[in-house]
Amino acid sequence: MPAPLSIWVVSDGRAGIENQALGLAEAVQRLTPAEIATRRIRWRAPFDRLPSALKTRAMLAPSDAIDAPWPDLWIATGRAALPLSTRIKGWSGGRTFVVQTQDPRWANARYDMIVAPAHDGLSGDNVFEITGSPHRITPDRIAQAAPAFADRIAPLPHPRVAVLVGGKSKTFDLTPAHAADLADRIAAAVRTAGGSLMLTFSRRTPDAARAAMTARLAKVPGWIWDGTGDNPLFAFLHFADHVLVTEDSANMAAEAASTGKPVHVLPMIPLKPAGKFARLHDDLRSRGAARPFDGTLAAWTYEPLAETDRAAQAVLEAMRAR
Known part of the structure; x- marks a missing residue:
């Protein structure tokens, strides 16, 4: 049997931020065998305000290890992760597939895929739009x-x-x-x-x-x-x-x-x-x-949105295509 896909969920650890990446990782795991690990990062106070391009791993505060062996799939969200998300492909020799959720607003071409809310109006060959953001609710x-x-x-x-x-x-x-x-x-x-x-x-x-x-x-x-x-x-x-x-x-x-x-x-x-x-x-x-809301509780039906699952399928298809 092939080894399970290794997935890192990378963020600054704030629940609202982390849950986006974790929700997408869990959706991938529902589609294929995978092992998920969280990596919560912080930058040391003298360096946390530096532009992303100037930050290096040596500037990280004591936090979860960002070291080899590198994952098959890196799913990150939030500004704190950007300096790492743009460099992980080099560290892994190009093996790691890099996904950033939300609009990074920096170095957008350097991620394999950006899973972005459609309402942000982001465009690009590596952009996959969904309604809302990835989440953990199923x-x-x-x-x-x-x-x-x-x-x-x-x-x-x-x-x-x-x-x-x-x-x-x-x-x-x-x-x-x-x-x-x-x-x-x-x-x-x-x-x-x-x-x-x-x-x-x-x-x-x-x-x-x-x-x-x-x-x-x-x-x-x-x-x-x-x-x-x-x-x-x-x-x-x-x-x-x-x-x-x-x-x-x-x-x-x-x-x-x-x-x-x-x-x-x-x-x-x-x-x-x-x-x-x-x-x-x-x-x-x-x-x-x-x-x-019009002051009443009128009922209606619709097909439940499953945008996180749709994004997960797109991630796996892109990984296979690469």
């Missing part, structure tokens, strides 16, 4: 997460509404007043439908907005996760009949669309033109996955 994974939270969620009445709330960014704001208004609209929709709520906030949710929403929704049947204990996000997605997501996060909307559940996009306060977020939401609407 039907099997969210189903596996469900039993640990079933006692809390299974008794909740249908329709169960998962609400994923983001926060302030360069493009959007979530003021306490707007958060309270959103909460009132969500509460009215859930009560009218006779359903229940499953709400989770992100790390970016302002404390005042979190408090405003929690106060307005506290009496709605359901569960508002307060951040303590194991994260129930995957279980929320499994048990949900509808998913509501704030428009500030491209990842949340695309991940929710992988469930096949109706995705309702919650408006936020714009600070500047929505740009890529508007393009992503247009893409999701064109695929039947998402609609703007």
Whole structure:
């Protein structure tokens, strides 16, 4: 039997960054025998602000080893990995296939493949566009997460509404007043439908907005996760009949669309033109996955997005072709 494909997932270790590369690696592993190892890297303080072209391995802070034997497949994401992603082919004698997720915005021709969100508008012979970014959400994974939270969620009445709330960014704001208004609209929709709520906030949710929403929704049947204990996000997605997501996060909307559940996009306060977020939401609407939240819980069906799996297939095909 041939040896399993060796895959390195390379990032600075931040969960939101690492999960993109890890999700793609796991999708490859679902298609072919493979062994996945993570490599979390940091640059020493005197060098971390240097341009990528000037950084060398000697400047790395103590972290996971970046040494031979080199992997068959290198999947990296984030700016911290770029100085290594552009050099790994030389170190491996050209054997390692190099994939970078997102738009590297530097030395784009030096990667074998860039898996980029279509809403970024990136082009090139080595660019493979997908709706949203690679992620780890699959039907099997969210189903596996469900039993640990079933006692809390299974008794909740249908329709169960998962609400994923983001926060302030360069493009959007979530003021306490707007958060309270959103909460009132969500509460009215859930009560009218006779359903229940499953709400989770992100790390970016302002404390005042979190408090405003929690106060307005506290009496709605359901569960508002307060951040303590194991994260129930995957279980929320499994048990949900509808998913509501704030428009500030491209990842949340695309991940929710992988469930096949109706995705309702919650408006936020714009600070500047929505740009890529508007393009992503247009893409999701064109695929039947998402609609703007209109205060009701209308149901619809669509083919669940499987963009991470599609990208993984493209990676393997490109490796075979090389």
